[in-house]
Amino acid sequence: METRPGNDRTELLGMNLQELEIVVENLQLPRFTAKQLARWIYVKRCSDFNAMSDISQKGREILADRCVIGLSAAIKTSKSADGSKKYLFAARHGFVESVYIPEKDRATLCISSQAGCRMGCKFCATGGMGFKGNLSAGEIINQVLSVEESDRLTNIVYMGMGEPLDNLPAVMKSMEILQAPYASAMSYKRITLSTVGIIPALKRFLDESSCHVAISVHAASPEKRALIVPAEKAYPVKEVVALLREYDWSHQRRISFEYTLLGNVNDSTQDAIELAALVKGIDCRINLIPYHDSGRGGFSPSSAEATEKFIKILEQKHINTTVRRSRGKDIDAACGMLSAKQTNKRNA
Ligand code: SF4
Numbered sequence: 001m002e003t004r005p006g007n008d009r010t011e012l013l014g015m016n017l018q019e020l021e022i023v024v025e026n027l028q029l030p031r032f033t034a035k036q037l038a039r040w041i042y043v044k045r046c047s048d049f050n051a052m053s054d055i056s057q058k059g060r061e062i063l064a065d066r067c068v069i070g071l072s073a074a075i076k077t078s079k080s081a082d083g084s085k086k087y088l089f090a091a092r093h094g095f096v097e098s099v100y101i102p103e104k105d106r107a108t109l110c111i112s113s114q115a116g117c118r119m120g121c122k123f124c125a126t127g128g129m130g131f132k133g134n135l136s137a138g139e140i141i142n143q144v145l146s147v148e149e150s151d152r153l154t155n156i157v158y159m160g161m162g163e164p165l166d167n168l169p170a171v172m173k174s175m176e177i178l179q180a181p182y183a184s185a186m187s188y189k190r191i192t193l194s195t196v197g198i199i200p201a202l203k204r205f206l207d208e209s210s211c212h213v214a215i216s217v218h219a220a221s222p223e224k225r226a227l228i229v230p231a232e233k234a235y236p237v238k239e240v241v242a243l244l245r246e247y248d249w250s251h252q253r254r255i256s257f258e259y260t261l262l263g264n265v266n267d268s269t270q271d272a273i274e275l276a277a278l279v280k281g282i283d284c285r286i287n288l289i290p291y292h293d294s295g296r297g298g299f300s301p302s303s304a305e306a307t308e309k310f311i312k313i314l315e316q317k318h319i320n321t322t323v324r325r326s327r328g329k330d331i332d333a334a335c336g337m338l339s340a341k342q343t344n345k346r347n348a
Pocket of ligand 1: 118121124125127160161163196
């Protein structure tokens with residue numbers, strides 16, 4: 001059970017119902033108080049024990065004395081002219097970001113799973129920060145519950161700062177709570193985990209979760225990918241795809257491949273042909289992502305011409321391809337940029 005450093009009170013956010021039951025049992029409160037707590041925290045997003053009106057006065061006092069809820073508001077928000085919004089949260093190990101992306105038929109929140117990241121992808125601002133620490137399940141859930149649009153969210157994507165499969169226990173726990181009937185009751189069809197493909201953790205995730213998965217490819221050739229995504233050396237994308245092929249994708253789970261288009265780096269005809277060959281025969285979607293300048297690695301976006309050509313080759317190979325609309329350019333929406341700025345400010 002989580003306790004804040006220098007504080008021996010138990011933090012409730014991030015606990016599932018069974019864990020809340022243990023807490024209330026230890027406090028000699030009725031067992032049903034656990035369900036009441038879950039509802040107040042996860043459904044009503046209540047951050048004050050005193051406001052939990054269906055819990056006895058005595059129970060509220062005991063809870064306030066021995067526990068903390070753990071919900072914490074963003075320390076900064078920036079709204080883009082295109083409607084997307086970036087939130088900055090202070091976690092135990094550093095600043096983390098979430099991005100709210102409203103669209104015509106959905107409202108997505110992109111959340112972080114770590115402060116910083118160990119993967120070191122060359123085009124990514126978070127990759128340049130190094131690793132600061134894992135988020136707890138509570139810190140992951142807090143992002144979903146503490147954004148102003150929490151009630152409106154239809155989709156959650158684990159695509160913010162960090163590599164979710166490098167923090168699998170907390171990520172799985174947060175997904176369990178998001179889907180639980182006593183909490184957000186979100187369908188697994190609304191949750192996507194994005195990963196560079198840490199193979200043992202990916203296998204566990206595929207075995208234990210039904211949520212969608214997105215693989216960050218960024219280059220199909222092993223040599224080229226290793227230059228952009230260093231994880232290629234330990235977890236070759238060909239082996240990642242071979243693992244995916246072992247699973248049955250005929251049910252509702254969706255697989256997609258993420259590909260950031262970097263001008264004159266991974267956007268040639270040959271790159272597109274190799275990408276098509278990599279995913280051949282898999283019922284999937286390729287998500288092409290326009291590059292947001294992260295100020296790292298000296299990369300530039302692909303030209304409109306190169307992008308068009310790339311798409312055409314994939315379409316000729318009958319691969320379902322989408323280009324992600326560039327959002328939040330005016331608010332440093334590329335992963336890790338706002339957090340890096342805030343960290344620099346604090347260290348200045
Ligand atoms: Fe980590 Fe994702 Fe950035 Fe790669 S792209 S360094 S996995 S946060």
